[in-house]
Amino acid sequence: MEKALLKNYGNAETHKIDVYIAGGGYVALASAMKMQSDQIIQLVKDSGLRGRGGAGFPTGLKWSFIPKDPTIPKFLCCNADEGEPGTFKDRGIIDFDPHLLIEGMIIASFAFGASKSYIYIRGEFAFGAKRLETAIKEAYQKGFLGKNILGSGFAHDMYVHRGFGAYICGEETALLESIEGWRAQPRKKPPFPALSGLYGKPTVINNVETLSCIPAIISRGAKWFSSIGPEKSPGPKIFGVSGHVKKPGLYELPMGTTIRELIFDHCGGMSSDRPLKAVIPGGVSAPMLNANDLDTKLDFDSLASKGSMLGSGAVIVMDSSTCMVKTAYIINRFFSHESCGKCTPCRDGTPWLTKVLKRLEHGEGRIGDVELLERLCSNIFGRTFCPLGDGAVMALRGFIKNFREEFQYHVDNKKCKAA
Amino acid sequence: MVTVKINGKEITVADNTLILEAARDAGCEVPTFCYQADLMGLGSCRMCLVEIEGQKKLQPSCITPVLHGMSILTDSSTVTAARAGVLEFLLANHAMDCPVCDKAGECELQDMVYKYGPAKGAHAETKFKFHEKDYVLSPVIIKNSNRCVQCTKCVRVCREVVGVGVLGSVGRGDHQEETSFLKGLLDCDQDGNCIEVCPVGCFMRLPYRYKARQWDLKSADTVCPYCATGCRMVIEERDGVVVRARAQHGVGVNSETLCSRGRFGFDFIGNAERLTTPLVRKDGVLVPSTWEEAVAVIKENLSAFEGSRIGGVASPRLTNEELYLFQKLFREVLGSPNVDSSARWDSSGVEAFIKAAGMNEGGVSVFDCMDSDAVFIIGSQVSEENPVTDYIIRRISSGRRMNLVIASPRAMKLDSSAQTVVRHNPATEGALLKAIILTLNENKLSVSAGINAIKETKLTDCVASSGVSLEVIKRIADGLKNAESISILVGTEFLRFPEGIDGLDLLKDVCRKSLGKKLRILPLLDRCNQRGAWEMGVHPGFGTGYRAIAGRGMGTHAMLEAATRRGLDAMYVAGVDIASMYPDAGHAREALSALKFLVVQDMFLTDTTRLADVVLPSSAFAEKDGAFTNQEGRVQTIARLKNPPGKAKRDGDIIRAIGQSFERSFGPDNASLVFDEIRREAEMYKEVSLVFNNKRNIDNKLDNKEALVKASSALARGFSAWNGGAPSSEETGDYPFTLMTGNHLFHSGALSSNSASLSGLLRAAVVEISNEDADEMGVKSGSLVRVKGMTHESDMKVIVRRGSKKGVAFIAENFADTPVNRFFSRGRSGARVSITRLG
């Protein structure tokens, strides 16, 4: 498969606009500007592109919710707050192919009439933020941004907004609050951002990878895109593999590639001769799968049918030496650290889970701890304001479901079975 | 309208009603922490989760509107389990120090756990603590964050209602703490609304700390004794000492809010300096006496003078019943027409103000005013004089489109809610209003007589005198022209400088008669029963219910003038400190000293009581029954909570005793019978209902119209116009500042000076100037300056107010150390002064 998203990954030159243009860049933009905006939205709908940030919402449909009234200002926000542990795919695009993202954003903005866009990039990606700022400057110089883009009369301004260390900003309404200078706590929905988003104006929030798919869809057509992978969640997908594999890293593969293919054909298999114990298929919120699930296809629907999710496509591989209690603790600690504090179950529930898991891990387990964890999970799940709390619970439930006896072993023996 | 099923019961409610409100309407209980009707909806505490048929997840009922056909369960097992789960989480890190918590017994968290479980919390981990010891946020607020449930009502009420925004949620996750900037001391209105909305013992009253257990308190429903907003509140006492004042959500115009004076200023009641026994002057010295002796001395002395040579001044803080008896004593027993209710306002100005504000047309609800297209506030420092009116205006104006215009020489907190802010020169409200009228009249749309009266007036003169640009005046005029309904909120500056009143009267006519607007005028008054005092007839120009009287008496100003000319022999002053409040300290003192006989009834030994021949110890609002009429004309009852200290008596009883010493039948005997007589005497009060007082009144949005006074038709000959003229231009050369006065946010009159809590917030007088002047003089807030007028000079600290008019200085009127009235002369509450930097 010819790469569409990672074709320039690792290239030391492609972040420069001339190199990007020489490689066929901004041709898609020129073609898009000759199309009607409705045509572009229809094309994206036809491609079957679903959001790559985790929720998998059809992108074309999201754009079509934006009111058509040209007198209302509209915004595009690119969610580059890549923070879910295990996820590093967007950084791969931003660092090496910033213009791919920018081109996708200009096309998207043209399609639904956004006059301004913000790229919300996590604060730690200082390198990426500078890359993007330079690339945006270049795009202005070439007339791809600013007033009257490519003579079309369409005007668009693009800015980089840097986060500064808060995972919750990846939640789209928290991201909007953060740009507006408030504490980044999620907003109630409705109203949905498509009607009342940034500064109360219609706003689309798309992930970096989603927007980076757009130029290829324009250039190669909806059919090309939809013919890759499964019918209901088609297209190329970046998988970020980490953990106990020989060759961790980013892999652009068709949606629907199996876990086994990914690990053993592309990543060179396990990093040692220890067998695979568990796989988290889509970032830490995604419930884990075990060694029996390796033939599961990596796409939205297949993983959902296995009780897990594709999420960000971050595949974390663990071998038999991994302590499941410790790993659950580390993951849960992340969620309680990142809980924004708005709603009670997440704010007070996730730290409680962390404290119990920490005790278990440190050999201070008490009888009934596993049941307590399960009960607390039920008191959090489905009752939080935003999906962060649910994510914490889904992750922990995945661990307990697959490796309950290991948790019980920690309670009974005050030590770990795996180590 | 939509129909939904709640727990199987069908109910029809308005579109967009929140599920929570619909459920409560249907009589189903839904517990909440973060929800409060007046505040922005959050949906964060998760106590109000309900089950909606067909939806997998429970939904927060406080932010979810009903949809037609919804079937909602508020008490299914899933819902009750979720509630218990939320409470278990809230208790996880909760301090659980209930035995020493001031909130115990009235804590919403306690009550909810009691009601909804869990019976036993499973949290057995180390609790997260924000801090070890409670920390002080201000002289009146102390905080224990370890008890916090993160409902953030404190932060929201501070920003959305009070409008100061000094509290924020700092930190993230379970480390999120609702506190001040870097946990430092709060520079704010100190109103304690953060305390009131706190469901737990996180924000606490510092003066109340460890003073009582809630279940030991005895309480009374009453009305705040400070400004005339008329906030309903509950005062509570333990062992005869009033220890707390609080407001209740859904009760009164104020609902749960109070200002610093209302919430913390009640402690003057328990001040050890209260007068507890009558005093009679013997050999030049005031000595303790009995009531019998004191009344006998009064009877003997007053009998010696002709009625027309006796004057009476009663405080606008007495009840309607007391004020009614006071004027009855003068008019019917002593045969004197000389009664007044203010040491500060000229009685002729008052009369013109009542006419211009149309107060005889009946009560005007502040909520109706805020329903107008245009709201124009002029002559009032509303944020400080009527803080809760400020909250009401802020809250409502942020929720709907309206054109809010504020005109005041001094900047104020409410400015941020206004579309147009006007900074006119002090005492030029009239010129500003005339400029607006002349602009409105550009197209000669009006032929009313009033317009003719000022047709010779030049717009350019008015513009120049007011110091406001023509452009701004045009904008205001356009705003009025484009509005269908207009409300004008007028404050005490018109009473200090009555020359502005004819402009107001004229604008009223132009708006109503020439432009055909729906116009309401709401007076903003600074004493709790000022309107009641006037309507009871404690005024030399009219009787009870604004009834015309035969022969005009003297007002305070005329009485003092007469006294100095030996044209007045005696005065009976009830609760007014004339020597400190009359705008000319020297003159007041001289006049009072010239009297042959002076009776003063007060709670404290004031500058005026010190000059008295007989001093009668009187009572605080908490010690009596009766009714106040607030600025809107809302008649509300106060209730007795405790007895006066020592031998002190209720003002009504004192007036009655004096009356009965002349006529045995003088009465009626108690407050309720007096009110019946008021109903008979004053048409305005005939139909007024006191029934809804203190009842939760959510249905008609805190606006209990049955309590508003009605229009009076008794007024046969109309009010007199103001008989003074504009002052001749004053010397400005050596005195570049215009000194204004009024109430301070923490202080108004003698009550607040005797409140330890309020004095703790601000003890000594300060002079406030604009940032422009401060920059020019090189002074900052806190710098020491000398304020020098033609008659007086004094050193004090300066406070810089950003955005005030250049050349305007302000000193509050109540500070004993720096009586601002020493700068004034002959009743005029304004003066030219110079301000120089010291050191």
Next chain:
Amino acid sequence: MSEIFSKVKNEIAAVLDKYPNGRSAVMDVLRIAQEANGGHLTKEALGEIAALLDMRPVEVNAAAAFYTMYRIQKPAGRHHIWVCRNISCSLLGAEHIIAYLERALRIKTGETTADDKFTLSTAECLGSCGTAPMMQIDDDYYENLTESKIDEILAEKGLK
């Protein structure tokens, strides 16, 4: 305007241009102020930012305290080391890396070296999971860490 702010006047003016109101620039201005002040925010800086952006001081305080990378009233070393300790790095020995750094710098996590050169912190996932274990020093990522690589990096940064 204080000395620190006047030094970065142009930078602040540029970020103010990005947004329709001052409040939206608070994160950028806080970052610029923190960098200009050697890695932490003072009370005065927070107050000055509030005045600049027409915000209440406590709002600036609250905005800053929400994000882990702002340091409020806590001076930091010249170099701030953030070691990732979440799952992918942990699977490949993050705990070991942290312990090694603590030994090398002779401080505990959360502390600053006596010479004010280094502050050591941990981070929950820095988005470099394919090159674990890793750390960030100031703006730069250091990936696929080993003990010897750490020695080299610290020496280059001036550890004696």
